[in-house]
Amino acid sequence: MDNAIQLISIFAAAMAVSFGAVGPALGEGRAVASAMDAIARQPDSAGTVSRTLFVGLAMIETMAIYALVIALLVLFANPFVK
């Protein structure tokens, strides 16, 4: 088992992305639902709402991107793999 670290690293990367995507997914779902609700109530403010929504979604999505960065660090820049 001299490549145990590689095996565990790949597993850890998959876990990081899969669990790291759960929270942002829930958050984005709630954000989009609220934005839909707001637009349905006030169609006049659709422009402002959707602009704010895009920026907010990008901020939320960044959390998932952090998990992706960690996964890539584990895969490509692992300090324990020579």
Added chain:
Amino acid sequence: MNHSPLETTALFHMGPVAITEPVIVTWVIMAFLTLFAIAVTRRLSLMPSKAQTVLELFVGAIDSQIRDTMQVEPGPYRALIGTIFVFILIANWSSLIPGIEAPTAHLETDAAFGAIVFCSTIFYGVRALGLSGYLKTFTKPTWVMIPLNIVEQITRTFSLIVRLFGNIMSGVFIGAIVLSLAGLFVPIPFMALDLLTGAIQAYIFTVLAMVYIGAALAEGRQESPTTPNRK
């Protein structure tokens, strides 16, 4: 996937300095922006031409963003904030040109932007409040918060760097994966999505830079709300 997105390879060496592809692309963008700015602003007139009208519209949009976000007059900050936005936008979109990879998809370029924002936060804070006044903002609301405030300065800069890097790099990465899976035209929708992501990330980076600089100024304003000139 055997090409790591976290490392860059040197194209050639200029003396002891290794020159990589992102460095060349950033310098080309810098030269392009400088020449464009010189060419457009050379003949400014009160009866604006088409190019000048578009430019004034753009500068006005940046000014109103600065005024809304930072609650200050945009004059001293327009150059920094506007340059950051325009540069990151062009850098993110430069991957549309075949053979060029966006320089913001490499951690080093984003780290340079983060360092600029970090230093300018301190610079504008010290300039507006004085050194002791700026250091005093770290003790808000109580002196117990000093370590947390210092850590916050570092972590928010770090998250700024990783946010831009992660978003742009993941776009490049997904493009490469899709291209290796499927043929010629399949990556095009993903590239269109990259354009949107690039624009939004440039906007977010700029807004956060404004928020950080504005926070350094605003904490001093709360202390003395009766100061006549809100700088």
